[in-house]
Amino acid sequence: MKQYIVRRFLQMIPTLLGTTFIVFVIINMAPGSPLSHMVDPTISAEAIERRREQLGLDRPLLQRYGSWLVEAVQGNLGYSTRYRGRLVTDIIQTRLGPTIILTFSSIIVSFILAVPIGVISATRQYSALDYSVVVSAIAGVSIPVFFLGIVLIYLFGFQLGWLPVGGMAAAGVRHPTWLSYAADVARHLVLPLVTLTAANTARFVRFTRSSMLEVIRQDYVRTARAKGLSERVVIYRHALRNALLPVVTILGLSLPFLFSGAVITEAVFAWPGMGTLLIESVSLRDYGLLMGINLFLAVLVIIGNLLADIFYSVVDPRIRYD
């Protein structure tokens, strides 16, 4: 197992190299030089040229990527041009937490919702219930995330006034205890969480259902029934265990979708995470920050994938990683 985890960590390297290199190339396709956004237009062209050379901006692309990489490996992602002088890693650190809270709670909620719905739907295949589950699951993956967010803000934030619609905590409020702060964050989390979770739940429901349908047709399930076990035991103890295996894999594979959804959700609700940061730095052409954000999102996806794989080996004792 330890060996497997080490190997998986090694396999992360090419993915991370690829992602950062592509982002690096894209950023270098930007018209104009990064300096042109930073310097006073009255400074002479020669001075700018000299500064370019000092900063190494005149070197070939690969060489520049190389030096970025050497620094990045040592934990230095450079400075943000927008937040003058602040380290990219510092800025990202403050934004990482909100994104992880949002995505992680979304995974948990959607899993808790999706498994029972998928199982019930599969055990009553072709019933009216199953039919409506199937249709609403397809509808769930078809709703544009930002549109769902807008509708929820309009209904619950504006018309009903039940929930806050932006940010992560009420501005300017001092909380006496961390508990009251947590309660405030939780209230702010509700709408973004529902927005992000809808599509996820729908996706997991579809996989649980189809995986369950395959399993309950197998002989061992018939055997379990023939032994006289109650239907509940047959479904939840015998069938569900095997049906969940592919669902766990899908959990890992759907992480890129999850983070994509999170970027939009954050943008709609001004949730102060990596997605909002991305949108901000994109409009301000903060290249160092852009590199950092893409790198961190890639790392999150890959670590999530790894966790899903490890979880997989826990649920399925047949899997041995050696």
Add this chain to the structure above:
Amino acid sequence: MMRRIIAKLLKSSASDNSLNGAKNDDIVSPGKIIWKRFRRNRIAIVGSVVLLVLIVLAILAPVIAPYERDAIELARREQAPSSEHLFGTDRQGRDLFTRVLYGGRISLSVGLVASSLQMVIGVILGCLAGYYGKWIDTIIMRITDMVIAFPFLALAITAAAILGPSIYNTMLIIGLLTWTETCRLVRGQFLSIKQMEYIEAAKATGASEFRIVWRHMLPNAWAPVLISATLIMATAILVEAALSYLGLGVQAPIPSWGNILEPARSMVVLMNMWWLWLPPGFLIFISVLSINLVGDGLRDALDPRLKN
């Protein structure tokens, strides 16, 4: 030569059939079986009809639209829906019903082009990987694994912002980020049929590599590739809408369902001008839903595992 003989043989067996009294209608072609199964799926039929209506509306936009697409009339700005302006007017006083009609053209065609692009990329890479195998396969599959693990919207946003937002960049970016599934499908199919005897036979007749791949191997993969292209088109429409909503996709004055919604990023618009975001948002939802229903119906109809 070989082909002519086979064609003759096929012909003669077909005429044998007709001699035995079987009418043309009784011959069950694969297409007929698929259509029969698809037809039974009522939701998929509903999806196809809705999709067809949306496509017709998009094509006929210039005929139906009551106003000029970009006609700005500041005196009539921000009006709620009325008999004069069915969907109201936007902040520049443009008729939203007109813009939503035209927006459908853009959104649907971005989806179609992006999905076709990913199909071309995926099929070519999948063919190369599956046919040649060895190191070519290893490299292509490594790249595929990498692209699958991309947080693709973040990358799309970065690319769109830096390359400059436009319709063409939107299509290109979506196409370049979504081909992985197609590539895997084609490769998987190729791996399983590469060793079959009919391929060996084709090689023995001196068929070129291109001919073998195009005429003998690819036809086996078209069905799953087309199904996934349908489903990816749905995704592409969603991604285009998201990018345009963020101001990084299709740019005004060209309307797309996504960028008509862009003003709703401001809370004031969101709360006071529901007609600005409700119709285009709903249409994105309906069109993506109907495409997904059609794709799902096709998959059920073509999936041999569900054969009765």
